[in-house]
Amino acid sequence: MFKRALALLITIVSAFTLLCTVASADDDGITYLYTHKCSSDLSITSLYATCTSSLTGYVGTTTRIELKQTLEETFGGISWYYVDSWSTAVNFFTIDFVNTKSPLSSGNYRIKNVAKVYSGSNYETITFYSDVVSS
Amino acid sequence: MNNKLREAIEGGIIIPEAQAFASAETTDHVFSLEYTRKTEKLIKRQKKKYYPLICTSARRTACVIIAFFVISITTVLSVEALRTPFFDFIMSIFSNHSEVRSLDDGGNYPDKIESYYEITYDLSEYQIIYSDTQNKKTNIYYNNGEKYIYFTQTVVKRYESNFNTEGAELEYIDINGIEAIGYLDNHNCYTLIWNNGEYIIDITSNIGKDALIEIAKSVQKVES
Numbered sequence: 514m515f516k517r518a519l520a521l522l523i524t525i526v527s528a529f530t531l532l533c534t535v536a537s538a539d540d541d542g543i544t545y546l547y548t549h550k551c552s553s554d555l556s557i558t559s560l561y562a563t564c565t566s567s568l569t570g571y572v573g574t575t576t577r578i579e580l581k582q583t584l585e586e587t588f589g590g591i592s593w594y595y596v597d598s599w600s601t602a603v604n605f606f607t608i609d610f611v612n613t614k615s616p617l618s619s620g621n622y623r624i625k626n627v628a629k630v631y632s633g634s635n636y637e638t639i640t641f642y643s644d645v646v647s648s
Numbered sequence: 649m650n651n652k653l654r655e656a657i658e659g660g661i662i663i664p665e666a667q668a669f670a671s672a673e674t675t676d677h678v679f680s681l682e683y684t685r686k687t688e689k690l691i692k693r694q695k696k697k698y699y700p701l702i703c704t705s706a707r708r709t710a711c712v713i714i715a716f717f718v719i720s721i722t723t724v725l726s727v728e729a730l731r732t733p734f735f736d737f738i739m740s741i742f743s744n745h746s747e748v749r750s751l752d753d754g755g756n757y758p759d760k761i762e763s764y765y766e767i768t769y770d771l772s773e774y775q776i777i778y779s780d781t782q783n784k785k786t787n788i789y790y791n792n793g794e795k796y797i798y799f800t801q802t803v804v805k806r807y808e809s810n811f812n813t814e815g816a817e818l819e820y821i822d823i824n825g826i827e828a829i830g831y832l833d834n835h836n837c838y839t840l841i842w843n844n845g846e847y848i849i850d851i852t853s854n855i856g857k858d859a860l861i862e863i864a865k866s867v868q869k870v871e872s
Contacts, residue, residue: 520711549811550810550812550852554808565784567787569787574835644808
């Protein structure tokens with residue numbers, strides 16, 4: 514009886530511990546001090562890729578956005594490899610950045626975006642991704 | 649060894665020892681009542697049909713599987729938005745932001761912007777400070793001094809966007825009969841996000857929740 518109670522207690526504690534770990538986990542360093550929203554879309558048609566990334570801050574708060582967009586490819590979904598990248602910067606609160614790449618080889622791709630979002634001399638770094646798309 | 653010595657060893661040591669062992673084997677031992685009860689209980693249990701399932705490695709395997717299942721279910725239930733999908737898209741809530749994405753194969757929606765929606769509320773006191781139209785999204789941002797309004801129309805399919813919802817409480821707001829998600833963020837901006845049946849509309853402003861709801865209700869399809 515005691516062993517069963519102990520086993521049940523251990524199971525509950527393990528579940529609770531895992532729950533707290535998952536609930537407190539954040540996604541890839543997204544902090545949102547000066548950022549209202551961000552998104553990225555990868556569209557591939559006939560090995561022609563269109564990479565779109567958007568980020569909007571707050572009027573009167575966000576003063577500059579530097580954005581690096583990297584097209585990556587994976588083999589097996591574990592590691593990602595560099596294909597191409599583009600960078601831009603605007604002294605504005607919002608940005609929409611569109612680039613294309615062709616031809617692509619058949620495979621699975623995504624866009625990795627790293628943005629520095631400024632408010633005066635302070636900034637935050639945000640990393641966000643597009644969905645994975647197959648060519 | 650001569651015969652006399654052998655007889656002496658057999659008679660003096662071996663035979664008495666052997667007799668002692670033999671007498672020990674024939675002595676009747678009485679088991680305690682508790683021992684007897686436990687033994688009978690065990691024998692009874694072993695005769696049950698399910699005994700091989702519950703008292704073998706199969707039981708241990710089942711315990712591990714059940715524990716994993718319980719943990720998985722608990723984890724899923726802990727993320728609020730995974731329990732509250734709404735109208736072909738879902739909101740995943742993290743500690744400092746939320747991710748809104750459309751469900752796979754989310755309905756019969758256009759693949760690109762084919763018709764345009766705009767705010768028809770009188771915004772004559774505002775200036776358009778940013779306007780951008782892409783294949784899958786249009787943005788119109790308005791500004792009047794310290795007040796600003798962001799309006800975005802996006803294609804539903806493969807929609808994914810991250811919003812600053814740190815410290816925000818989400819609520820459901822009715823926009824012309826459609827359930828929208830609304831929240832006040834840590835910049836005192838109120839945001840509304842909804843699927844109007846064709847596109848996902850999101851508008852954000854620092855003019856206050858009630859004023860923004862009135863503006864949201866004025867969003868209509870306009871001539872392209």
